[in-house]
Amino acid sequence: MSTPEPSASRRSGQFPSTAPGRPARGVRATWWYTFSSMAFFALFMAFITASMLLYFHREADGRTWWPVVTAAVLTWVAGLAQVYGTWLVRTGMGAGWPRPWATALLVVPAALVWVLTLWMPGGGLPGGIPLWLAANVLAILVHGVTRRLVFAAGVVLFLGHWWAGAQLTGVVVPAGEAARQVPALVFFVVFVPVVFLFSAWWWNIVVQLDAARRDAAQLAVARERLRFASDLHDIQGHHLQVIALKAELAERLLAAGRPEAAQGNIHEVRTLARTALEETRSLVRDLREVSLEEEMANAQDVLAASGARVRLRGIHVQDPAARTLLGLAVREGATNILRHASSATEVSIVLDAAGGGQRLVMTNDGVEDPGGTGDGTGAPGAAGPASGTGLSGLDRRFQASGGAVTGRRDGGTYVLEARLPALPGGSTVEQGPTPAQEREQSA
The missing domain is CATH 3.30.565.10 (Histidine kinase-like ATPase, C-terminal domain)
Incomplete structure (x- = not known):
């Protein structure tokens, strides 16, 4: 049975924090399920957002199509960027900000959609969706206070876009219509974090359980090594200490001109060394016996x-x-x-x-x-x-x-x-x- 060599990052004799080996097949399947569910949700919301922009523009008899088409294309770009962002979750929640170009890829297309749809009739609600999704993906990767700040900024920008869009387009939403839209807005604000954060949290739990499973085999070996080390220390430590004292005493007796007394101590040293050797052999023999x-x-x-x-x-x-x-x-x-x-x-x-x-x-x-x-x-x-x-x-x-x-x-x-x-x-x-x-x- 091969034993993994100690890496240069730890001292010889230390055990790795995680036993070597690939993740279990079920763990890999869980990751692909988690990633595909988050990626599908991001692409599905990109499709819904682009469809809503085109629908509201047509209903408003809009004749200038290039801003709408640009916003729809950027929505799909933002969706693909969010798919890449969910792939980064495989390293775990709270891994830190992605690289600058990856952060820009997540934020810039969604921010352009946010700006372009401010003056589009009916764009108040769909125009804030890509940026809100991007904020949720970033919130998975960061942690602590930064995560809460990202969530707060996402909520403000999403709801602010809905309100600012109505003001800039001059389309005043009737009180009854606003009352019907508010529950949908609240549900969407709550539902998106549930999808992303819960999926990432569940993946973290699976990774930790897999690491614990692999550690079980390593702990069994570690317990046996520690038991053997303790027994060997008890045997060798006591005898070697006595041998050192007896040898020192014999040395002093010889220097004092008392060879007869020194000879007795040397005999005891030899007896103790033989006893230590026999007990060590017995310990190894017991270790080799297999039940x-x-x-x-x-x-x-x-x-x-x-x-x-x-x-x-x-x-x-x-x-x-x-x-x-x-x-x-x-x-x-x-x-x-x-x-x-x-x-x-x-x-x-x-x-x-x-x-x-x-x-x-x-x-x-x-x-x-x-x-x-x-x-x-x-x-x-x-x-x-x-x-x-x-x-x-x-x-x-x-x-x-x-x-x-x-x-x-x-x-x-x-x-x-x-x-x-x-x-x-x-x-x-x-x-x-x-x-x-x-x-x-x-x-």
């Missing part, structure tokens, strides 16, 4: 926490060597699913008897290659040696015992299979699945 049952339970818990539904079924394996190898296979398979098939929603871990030995089959529907090579085994349905540094090393360990680890794509799933023959002196007792061995979990 098949614990690995299967841990794999089920971690994969379920990542959003997959896990089916677990197994048999009892008595041979310690086989249990260790199969436990390592479960650990490596689960780790690679988290890293390279994070979009998996269905995972099956089945351990059964085969040809007098054991066969472990791990299946997932996240067909992004769990081996980490990006192409699985080459052809769908073709079995081949397991790919990836960790799985290749595992395959060598299985081959040393007469087994093998293979991976293949089977339709929309990836299958990792580990086989072991009957090892000398070992036996396998098959038993029916218990509730703890076969159950489905949903995150």
Whole structure:
């Protein structure tokens, strides 16, 4: 299993804030849904605004068409600019002002429409729409007080255009007609921020949840490393401190001409060093021991926490060597699913008897290659040696015992299979699945 190298931006030993890996397939789909909904709304409002300008101009028997056509074209330009602005949301809300040329692209066409429609009959309402939409897109990208100021400026300019347009064109809106237009204006002022801000907020939530999901696998490794570091510190720290004191004391006794007393301290130093070495070896030996049952339970818990539904079924394996190898296979398979098939929603871990030995089959529907090579085994349905540094090393360990680890794509799933023959002196007792061995979990 390959370990990501520490980047130059953090000290060796620090863990990255987010586990490596691509966003899950569902996260990418959510982004395209969010972006397409905001982009469609911007283009739809551009169509409505241009249609309203042309309709009101015709109803007013207007003969000068170039200002209306110019305003309609600029409305479409503003709509396309707003589509680009919504694309910038992929970096998250509050990312800051876009580049000057992007800000100008969002604001200038909409501002020209705002100015041109001031003297157009019936242009008071539609003429302020593009600038109000541009203000909402900018409000997503900025944050804090700046966002509130952008919203306030957008509301003032939108409502001010409606009022100023009526004054400049000389078309006085009757009180009854104004009363009917005010609810529509208020609804539009409220509805547009709901569409843009809620979509961007929901996308932020999805990104944060995906980061938390990827961190779950990293935290499991971090907890184990911290536990090992704590145990190693407890063992080595105490013994090394005593060794240093005894060695210093022996040095002073030798300088004082008392070699007999110094010899006793040197003997204690040697004894302490041997004890520290034995305890360190014991710690490493315990770390290398793998419990098949614990690995299967841990794999089920971690994969379920990542959003997959896990089916677990197994048999009892008595041979310690086989249990260790199969436990390592479960650990490596689960780790690679988290890293390279994070979009998996269905995972099956089945351990059964085969040809007098054991066969472990791990299946997932996240067909992004769990081996980490990006192409699985080459052809769908073709079995081949397991790919990836960790799985290749595992395959060598299985081959040393007469087994093998293979991976293949089977339709929309990836299958990792580990086989072991009957090892000398070992036996396998098959038993029916218990509730703890076969159950489905949903995150």
